[in-house]
Amino acid sequence: MTAEEKYVAAAYLVVFAFLLVYVVLIAAKLSRLQRDVEELAQLARKRRPAGDG
C-alpha cells in the first residue's frame, strides 16, 4: 500500500468513523429517552386515583 493510498483510506475512514460515532451517540440518547418515558409512565400510573380504569 502506497502512502497516497493510506492517506485516501484515512480520509474515508475519518468520515465513516464520524458517522459511526454519531449513530452510537443517537442510539445512547434513544435508550436514555426510552428509560425516561418508562419512568414517567410509572410515575403517572402511581398518581392515577384508585379505582380509575
Place this chain on the structure above:
Amino acid sequence: MLAATAAFALAVAAVALVFFYAPVDQDGLNQKIFYFHVPIALTAYAGFGLGALKGFLYLWKGDPERDLESYVAVHQGVIFGLLTLVTGSIWAKVSWGHWWEWGDRQLVLFLILFLFYAAYFMLRFSIEPGPQRASISAVFALFGVVLIPISFLAIRLAKSLVHPVTFTRAGPQMSGSQFATFLVCLAAMLSIGFALYRIELAGKRLDARLKELRELLA
C-alpha cells in the same frame, strides 16, 4: 426514516462511483478525497446558512421552535466544518506535503468561520435559557453567515492560488463522469446532513416534551 434511508443509499452509490466509475486524473488517487471533501464543506455551509435563516425567522416571529432549529443547524454545520478541516488537511498532506497552508486565504477564512460558529456554543450556554438567549444566539448566527460568501469567494480573490480551482465561470474543470460522481456525492452528503439534522431535532424536541411532562407530574 425516509431521509436516513435515502442518505444511506446515496452514500453507498457515491462510494461505488468514486472507486469504480470516476477516472483517476493528474492529481492521482488523492483526487478521490475531493469527492467527499467538497460536498462536506458545502454541507457545512448549508448548516450555517440554515442556522442563520432559522435565527432570522426566530427574530421575526419569536417562535422558540425556530431557535431550536437554528441551534441544531449550526451544530450540524460545526460537525461538518470539522470534517472539512480534517479531510482537507489529509488531502493537503499528500498534495502539498504539509497539513496546513497559512498562505491560503480560503483555508484560513474557513477556519475563522468554523471557530466563529464554535464560539456560538460558548455564547449560547453561557446564558440562561429563555428569549434573551434565543435572540442573542439568532443574531450571532446571522452575523456568521456573512463570512460564508467571503469564504466561498476567497479562492477567486486570492492573489496566490494555492487551493485548486475546480469550479470556474467556464464550468466545472473535470470530465463528465467525474462531475456526475461529484453530484451524487454532493446529494449523498446533503442527505446525510439533512437526516442527521432531522434526527437530532426530533431527539431535542422529545427531550423538551419529556421535561415538560416531568414538571407536570412532579
